[in-house]
Amino acid sequence: MQTEFRSVLTGASLGLGAVLSAPALAADPGTMEVSITIPQLKVAEYHRPYVAIWVEKAGAPAKTVAIWYDHDMKNNEGTKWLRDVRQWWRASGRSMRFPANGVTGATRAPGTHKIAFSRAQLGAQAPGDYVLVIEAAREVGGRELLRIPFRWPAKAGAAGRAAGKTELGTVSISFR
C-alpha cells in the first residue's frame, strides 16, 4: 500500500516534469498491463462471469476498454445480460452498440489473465487522475466491483492493486 502511494507521488512529480519539459520523455511508459484473477468457485452451476473494464476521469465520460460476455451466441442473445454488470451499464455500456469493436471479448475461465492497454485505448491522453474500474457479474451468481486509481503520465512498474472477495480475485496494474 505504501509502495503504491509512493509510486503515485513519484508519478505526480514526473508528470509535472513532463509538462515543463515537453515533449514528453521518450522513456515514459505507454502501456498499462492489467492482471485479473477470476476465482475458482465451488458452486453447483457455474457460468463464467461477464467482466467489464473501464476508465473513469472526473468530468469526462467513462471509457470502456473491455467487455467480456457471451458474444458468440445466436442472435446476439448474450447481450441480454449485459445490464447485469450494472455500474458499467450505467457508466458506459448502455450508450454502446454490441459487439463493440476492439472492446468485446469472450468470457474467461477462472485463473489469472493478463491484458494490456495502450494509453490511447485507455483514453488517458490528458495528464491527470484516472480510475480503472473492473466489474464482474456472474449468471446465477453475484457481482463485484473494484476500483484502482492511477495517474498519467505514469512511472514504469507496479502501480496499484485491489483484491476482490467474491466474484473477483486480485486485480493489479503496472506500466511499461
Next chain:
Amino acid sequence: MKTRLLIAASAALALFAAAPAQAHRQWMLPSSTVLSGDDVWVTVDAAVSNDLFYFEHQPLRLDAVKAWAPDGSEASIENKATGRYRSTFDVHLTQKGTWRIASVADMLMGSYDLDGKTERLPRGTTAANLAERLPAGATNVRTAEANNRNEIFVTVGEPTTTLFTPTGKGIELVPVTHPNDLFAGETATFQFLLDGKPAAGLPVTVIPGGIRYRDQLGQIDLKTGADGTVAINWPEPGMYWLNVTTPQAEREDGAGGPPPLARRASYVTTLEVMAP
C-alpha cells in the same frame, strides 16, 4: 342520500379507474426497467392490492392499458390475461430508448337531478359522452373532471426523454432525474404537472415494495414545491410505488352534505431503484 351516492361514486371510481383509495393501491410491476439486448421483452403484472407488490385483491383491468415506443408510436400489448388477482401482459420492446406503458382514464364525476331524485353520473362518463349519458329531463347537472394516470417506464439501452412531452391533462411526470436511472443513496428529482402547469403543494407518497415481510410501512411523505418538483432520497434498492393526488376537497365549516365536487387527478407509477 346524496352523500351516500357520492361516496359510492368515488369508491367505484377508486376501484375501477386509477384513483387510489385509502386501502387499495393500484400498480403495474415490470419484469425489468433497465434492459439490454437485441430482442427485448418486458412482462408486466398489474393489480390493485393492499400490500405492495403482492397480488391479493383485484386484477387491474387492462382495457385502458397502452404502450408507446420511444419514437412516440403506439405499440401493442401482447399476451394479455386477467386472472382472479392480477392481470399480466407483455410488450415487445423493438426500439432502443425509454418506453411508456400507461393506463389513463379521463372521466367526469358528478350527479344530476331527475324526478326529484339525485342520481350520480354513470361510471365511464366523459366530457365527450356526457350529453348521451344524461337522461332527458335531467336538471342541476354537476360535474367535475377526474384524470387518473397509472404509468411505468422501461428503458432499453440509453434512457431517452422523447416520451415526456406533457399532454396537458391530469398529473404528469417530467423527469429531472430520469425514472430509469435511479440508484439507492442518490436523490432523484421529478417535476409534476397538473394540466400542463407545475403542480405546487401536491402530496407525494412513496412506499417501498416488500411490505408483507416487514412491520413498518416505510412510507415517505413529501410535497411538491412551488415549481412542482419533489426530491426523493432512495434509502435502499428495490421497487417503489409512487402516488401523487390532488387533495380531497373539504366541505365548508358547518355545511352538511357531501364535500364539494372538485376536479380530481391522481398519478401512480412504479420505480425501480438499483443497487449502487
